[in-house]
Amino acid sequence: MPRPIPLSERFANWLPRLVLTPSLLIVLVAVYLFIAWTGWISLSSSKIVPKYDFVGLEQYFRLWSTPRWHTAVANLFIFSTLFLGVTTGLGLLMAILLDQKIRAEGALRTIFLYPMALSFIVTGTAWKWILNPALGVQKMVNDMGWTSFVFDWIAQPTFAIYCVVIAAVWQSTGFAMAIFLAGLRGIDNSVIKAAQIEGAGLPRIYRSIIVPMLRPAFLSVIVLLSYVAIKSFDLILALTGTGPGSATEMPSTFMYSATFRRDQMGVGAASAMMMLMTVAAIIVPYLYSELKENRDGH
Amino acid sequence: MATNATSLRRQRLIGRTVIYGALLFMAAFYLMPLWVMIITSIKPLDEIYAGSFIGLPKHITFEAWRSAWSEACNGTACMGLKPYFVNSILLTIPAVLLSTSIGAINGYVITKWRFPGSNVIFGLLLFGCFLPFQAVILPMAQTLGFLGLAGTLPGLILVHTVYGIAFTTLFFRNYFIGIPDELVKAAQIDGAGFIRIFVSIMLPTALPIIVVSCIWQFTQIWNDFLFGASFTAGENAPITVALNNIVNVSMGRKQYNVDMAAAMIAALPTLIVYVVAGRYFVRGLTAGAVKG
């Protein structure tokens, strides 16, 4: 005969759920309901104020026929490729160098990582100053004697995006380095010793054994940097203000100006949904594989 | 045999020199912007226009700092950064405390009081960490309007808390999952209830992750721009928004030293936190890289 559960115990069983539920609901609403809301607006004819009608994919068509959006997407592509490539490569190099039992390792790690503690606005402001042709690097090199040296990328429509890459790489390399360093430190030392006994030199050991073992770290770095790249908004605004012209426009800035400045709420929402779908396409498989692996692996 | 030993040692020496050289070169590259910001902010304006951006100042003056703090113009007012600095403090501290507390409880429930669907819920929360905020600022703006919180600091606190919960829950969940379930079961047998277990068992061991969570949240919220720009205006804006306005407002000759001083003021709190508690910052980063 199962005993009747007293009310107090029943309450105690439900307490965890009661405690979790409010904040959970709020977050789920703030994330998923809002996403759906934005989605609805992207399917409506909203302009200055939201209008909850349904016009199908009209806003998306309008979006994709806007030249400014094309620029933004192309910029995202160029930026992401360079940003990811350079940051990952540089981060890996730094981690490998730091793994060589360096005396000032702690200090160097602090130096490489501090940019991550800064707001992108601060970073943008500082680099805007450094890359200023009249007063920054170009002027310095000119003053040193090389008068024909030109470095005015930030004012050139075709090259401005590379300035954004430079500043973003500076800010984020420390992060890639930290993850790779953690990965390197997790490698079983006896594998390295075995390779040394077999006669492999250090470069060979890194190339054939260590770097392949860092595959999970690579994955984490690339996924997270991609996320940063798609989101990047503050940096562009501070560094170039999406200029010159709209040469450094990116989907994130496009969305903001479309929605809050140019009274194109529907198009803005559509661009936001495009951003979301891109992020989801990268993040969801990654999260799924991570969670699955942990369920199996443990 | 002897020559082998010496050539081995020489090879090693060359290798070490190259490694240290490369590292120092990169360190210089990473320190350069900070250096530039600092020295530019203490140079008089004439020197900036005349000299090199990287050179030491001939005269040092803190006039730019004073100006940035109390006089700089941001397009609508000329009150310097001070009021916005205060705004950021009023914004960040409550948001950090709230999101950390809620995250701690959530993490506790998810790991120690599992119920059907808790994994799914965790997955949903996890994706929330990667949300591109552009996808939600429109509805959030509408909601804040409904709640009468549009353009206010409490509204911004609410926004940061809500989106911070995803991260803090992740931190605490990853941490508490390492605490053996047997501890909780033993406490239950001893008669401890839900709250008592949280307070007496989980919290005392959770100090490191509480620090990580606070530092991470502080950095994220203090450095945020998008939410600040979207949901506040004018005198309620946080410091990042004010900084951007100051730098982009050009009236007459551009006062680069003031701009740099302003940037430094905005950067100092998170920089100081980083220098003091850097190792917790790193733990936050690598915990966020999801090794669940």
Place this chain on the structure above:
Amino acid sequence: MATLEIDRVRKTYGSMEVLKEVSISIGDGDFLVLLGPSGCGKSTLLNMIAGLESITSGEVRIAGDVVNDLPPKDRDIAMVFQSYALYPTMTVRQNIEFGMKIRGIAPEARAKATQAAAEMLQMGHLLDRRPSQLSGGQRQRVAMGRAVVREPKLFLFDEPLSNLDAKLRVDMRTEIKRLHQRLGTTIVYVTHDQIEAMTLATRIAVMKDGNVQQFGPPQEVYDRPANTYVARFVGSPAMNIIPGRLVRTGQEAAVEFSGSNGVARIDGITVSAETAQAYDGKAVLVGIRPEHFSLEKHAGPGLPVQIDVVEPTGADTLAVFQLGGVEVISRLEPFAVSSGEAVTLAVKTDKVVLFDATSETRLG
């Protein structure tokens, strides 16, 4: 000719002396086991032979050549690690061929060597798998295969069986023995398991705190341990060390133990004349292995004891009793005695070992 000479080798880390003047010499084809508990320095010594750690003073000579300054790859050695140390992103085949590739051996020769090793270690069907898909025993085979194809002068094993479960350990032990018989290569093997040492070695070096306590063939270490430490380390259950008193009886000696029933005595122990004279009437430690007790009818009074606890193992019965103030374990026939019973035990007197009561070294 791959002899190994360890000549007054010392190792210090800063002010800490980890190895104190170790000298061991073995011949070609020998199987040397470095036996001892954690921290005794055996792994450090192995690493120094391999070239993974520097030698503070002394010389290590492989096949007559001093190797102190040679990097590991030039010492013509192969090593099998406790954690197997397989390259996780490569297949078994690639793991085995990696070293050969570095040495510039042609693909056909590599394939042939890999095939031969695979056959010898019965892992031909595993060649295209990754280490993560293998069991512990299989990984161990791959690690050995990788070492075998190197055709080294010296095989080094660093506690290779510690990570395996008990049954697998026995199987792999036999594999290693078989490998040694087949290849005849000189082997240095580190372990804390005395059974591995006894079954595999041609020479055992028992180590403690950076010193070699005894060096010799297994049976000698077993029958004539140099001190009580070695006596207790080798053999399971451990040799009983019983405090007693030596009494000279003409050409031989007897030992007396004080027990609860008065004095018990074992006669007919062979000692040298010097020992008999020096220790007559003095306290000694008497070493008797559990299997050297029996219930056979024996000339002489025998040892009267009161059985305390009885532990049947299936193959024998371990009977525990008190003698000389300590607990003694004896190994008898199954069901020979029961708890509480008073019996008289016979002792194989030619197997009894005597130790000095203070220095604990063996008496001649």
